[in-house]
């Protein structure tokens with residue numbers, strides 16, 4: 001791209017273009033929208049990013065993101081500590097929360113096993129999951145993983161690893177369409193899959 | 201949207217969702233990408249936005265955006281001061297610069313006349329354009345406006361207003377597809393339309 005907009009604006013466009021969903025063209029549109037709406041958009045977004053950079057951290061219990069550690073969900077005494085819902089990423093946790101079908105705790109794996117991408121168990125938060133599942137009072141681990149090859153491989157691997165802990169291991173029902181990533185599903189589908197979950 | 205990700209992250213998602221090209225879902229993905237790539241993406245974008253908010257201003261001559269006023273283009277002595285290219289918005293100016301087919305100066309109107317949206321001449325930078333066009337040494341004003349109803353209405357209005365100034369008034373050739381916004385065009389189309397421009 002020619003440096004037509006000055007180095008500061010080109011740098012801003014370049015960074016915006018790295019966001020998923022924004023290509024080089026839409027990044028330019030976004031930069032322009034920001035620069036035209038300085039007080040309503042540019043300044044607040046700048047503040048929100050600075051605050052997120054300074055304050056948001058990873059929950060040492062579940063792996064979610066929050067400004068407190070343990071996170072608000074892990075600290076919430078009204079939530080059912082006997083249920084742990086395992087998700088691939090924080091985006092899937094957010095989708096579960098929006099669906100409002102689950103009132104237990106979470107465990108963010110940080111990815112899926114993948115032979116193709118060379119992701120093994122050590123790259124995921126599997127050990128901490130087994131440890132949490134073995135704590136007294138934990139009754140059920142729900143594997144809310146995508147219905148993809150990697151998702152199902154990971155689910156079966158986790159079911160084996162959790163066999164030693166005295167917990168029921170379940171999976172989301174087949175309401176999740178094949179190949180479907182959780183965070184692209186509508187809330188109703190997620191709620192239904194949660195209600196109809198089955199043993200792994 | 202349920203406040204599933206904590207107020208700070210929800211605020212960030214809400215602001216990202218206001219960017220053109222990002223809906224609520226892609227804004228969540230973007231927020232997650234930012235939070236996962238703190239050092240490579242979140243911190244640099246936060247800095248770039250803060251710098252843009254502090255340093256980028258509107259050029260008092262042409263209406264473009266830059267960290268200096270007059271902007272780099274208006275200050276560039278190697279550019280042809282006898283040509284003024286009128287564009288709707290800064291995004292169109294950037295598109296012209298990327299096409300590399302124009303080495304004169306610009307004038308950013310700040311919009312188009314629109315009966316429907318109630319945009320009259322006073323809402324646009326028409327007076328300053330007429331003043332600039334009347335300065336000695338200005339030879340041609342090129343109306344690089346979109347080939348839409350509002351774009352063409354605006355072009356004809358400007359041609360009338362510029363009749364008193366001793367300048368040639370031209371328009372981009374019909375290489376610009378009907379309904380086409382300049383900043384979505386490929387560079388070759390823009391360059392061709394510039395070369396084949398015709399009297400307004």
Ligand SMILES: [Zn+2]
Nearest residue numbers: 059062071074
């Ligand atoms: Zn937590």
Ligand SMILES: [Zn+2]
Nearest residue numbers: 259262271274
């Ligand atoms: Zn300028």
